[in-house]
Amino acid sequence: MRFNHPPSIEDLQEMAETAFSAIPEELRNAVQGTAILVEDLPDEETLEALELQHPWELTGLYRGVPLTEKTHLGVPAEPDTILLYREPILVEWIETGEDLFRLVRNVLIHEIGHHFGFSDEEIARLEGEG
Numbered sequence: 001m002r003f004n005h006p007p008s009i010e011d012l013q014e015m016a017e018t019a020f021s022a023i024p025e026e027l028r029n030a031v032q033g034t035a036i037l038v039e040d041l042p043d044e045e046t047l048e049a050l051e052l053q054h055p056w057e058l059t060g061l062y063r064g065v066p067l068t069e070k071t072h073l074g075v076p077a078e079p080d081t082i083l084l085y086r087e088p089i090l091v092e093w094i095e096t097g098e099d100l101f102r103l104v105r106n107v108l109i110h111e112i113g114h115h116f117g118f119s120d121e122e123i124a125r126l127e128g129e130g
Contacts, residue, residue: 012038012086012104019105024126027112034064034080034115036108041087056088060107062114082111 007015016036020028041055052058064080084107093100106127113123 006090007086007100009038009040009086012084012089015101015104016084016108019101019108022105023109023112027109027116027126031080031082031112031115034082034112036082036084038084038086040085042083042085055085056091058085059088059092060084060111062111064115080115082108084108 013036016038020036042050042052042058042061046058046061047053047055050058061083062080063083064078084104089100089103089107092098093103096103109126110123113126118126
């Protein structure tokens, strides 16, 4: 995709949906029903909870109970959600020159990896596939 303007939330949402279909099948199947949302920036509450100083430090966030902590008896308070933050993703895109689609895909994989409790090495391996 080429853009003559900064990609909008809608542009990144479309890209995220396409990227989701391009991640390894075993990950896709395991997080069926997880919502993928794009917002401009993380809110102040999220930044405080993660002890982050600037909203551009966070490109994505998995919200929900990680698979490693779920029980069959527990009912989640809210559905699992992967949040992608548009402005931090665009800043990283500009700073690194990485392909925007690949960057969005890698943020998705990274957040899904958190769902499974994967190590940074395992997440990096999955990001390298495809």
